[in-house]
Amino acid sequence: MPSAIPSRSSPLPGFGLSLGITILWLSLIVLIPLSAVFVKSLSHGWGAFLAAAASPRALAAYKLSFGAAALAAAVNCIFGLLVAWVLVRYRFAGRRLLGALIDLPFALPTAVAGIALTALYADTGVIGRILVPAGLPIAYGPAGVVMALTFIGLPFVVRTVEPVLAQVSNEIEEAALTLGASRLQTFFRVILPTIAPALATGFALAFARGAGEYGSVIFIAGNMPFKSEIAPLLIVTQLEEYNYAGAAAIACVMLLISFAVLFLLNILQRWQERRFA
């Protein structure tokens, strides 16, 4: 926990007031409510906690939520790098529009994204009409979950890779070229290792967001228990059955995994800072 010891070097007023507001608001809105999840999940003892948090249905839901989030984040690493590369390195008509569009998943409400994707990929939709007869149904199954999370995650990768890619200096590339490396060799041996931490950070951000995502997924997923039911939906189902402790237990598992990812992110960011130090 932060302790309030202001440095004497700052003569500005308002330290106590601003830090006071910050810690009060943080505690009231975030810390105390979040601690309720952990306390409530254990309200019926460890046995009940494990029965809810590790039930076969919950395990299937974690597997889908985290598996689909990892797959979608991996797809976004490939296409996000491509988009970031094009945005940073090339000048072409429509580049600004492309840059602005990338943030659409941040700005578009998730429920809207969910029904729009469903409209496209259901068997009557523009894309579904082509894919469903070809034996590649996407809507109403796990593939729909991956599709929705791919939509949600793209800006995380593009926005973390972009600034780092812009920093890669021409000199390193020139040096590689002078030493006889081909363009492709330069990319894989020089540029890719330099941006690897940023790419990993983007992956982690997209993964964390995807694992907890709800609004864009539930319309397209089909929501069949054991098959296409994501973990956040299972929490909602438990709540609707007034099983607060069960909902809290599943939420607990999700929170702990998110915190672990967050911790990993911190290490990644330090790794990245060291690279450019």
Add this chain to the structure above:
Amino acid sequence: MTAGLREPPLVKALLIAGAVGYVALMLLLPLGAVLDEAFKKGWQLWLAAVTEPDARASIKLTLLVAAIAVPLNTVFGVAAAWAIAKFDFRGKTSLVALIELPFSVSPVVSGLVFVLLFGAQGWFGPWLQDHDIGIIFALPGLVLATVFVTFPFVARQLIPLMSAQGRTDEEAALTLGASGWQTFWRVTLPNIRFGLLYGVLLCNARAMGEFGAVSVVSGHIRGETNTMPLQVEALYNDYDFVAAFAVASLLTLLAVFTLALKSALE
């Protein structure tokens, strides 16, 4: 710049085409789908759908929730950025990490925490019931969930900006005899106005569009506790697709407006 440092024109064209094609397929097409579905049966039906009483109530509720939640988080964001950017203290890094915590919490869990506190079987549930105070399935619950979800937006925009600006401007103002508040209003605020606007804009977009967190605390009473995204879901589940996409098209306009303003601010 040597020629070998650039990709051959064909490779470059292919890469651009790949990026543009991917973004068009993944992002532009869903955007078009919303508008297409909303106006499929003509604009009269669209107009009827967005002016129908329950839709109007949902629009009003969404505006009200955002009008409460966004200013709260703006004040918090400015205070947090002031403390973190202008002063040095121990535990700063952990404080920043805690502020950003809500970003890594599932929206459903963000709503759940308030049900566990204030719901019928929650910690304060019986007491609230005895005193006839409604938080869950009422406006206060919607506001709390929205504040939680949009908590970091303004702060995370301002912290790096104000850290980069340092404190020399403020120190000069104080030396010249300005009071603390005068310094804030006349020096700091003008310096950060674009960053602040940007943060408020993103905070507002998320506040109006939030679905998972408010879905858990709303109770889904049409005309009363359904915000616009919840109304979209309710209509969609009724198979009233034209109306669902009509309300969704309003939210889409909000998103496009946010992106346009954001790109103008950059």
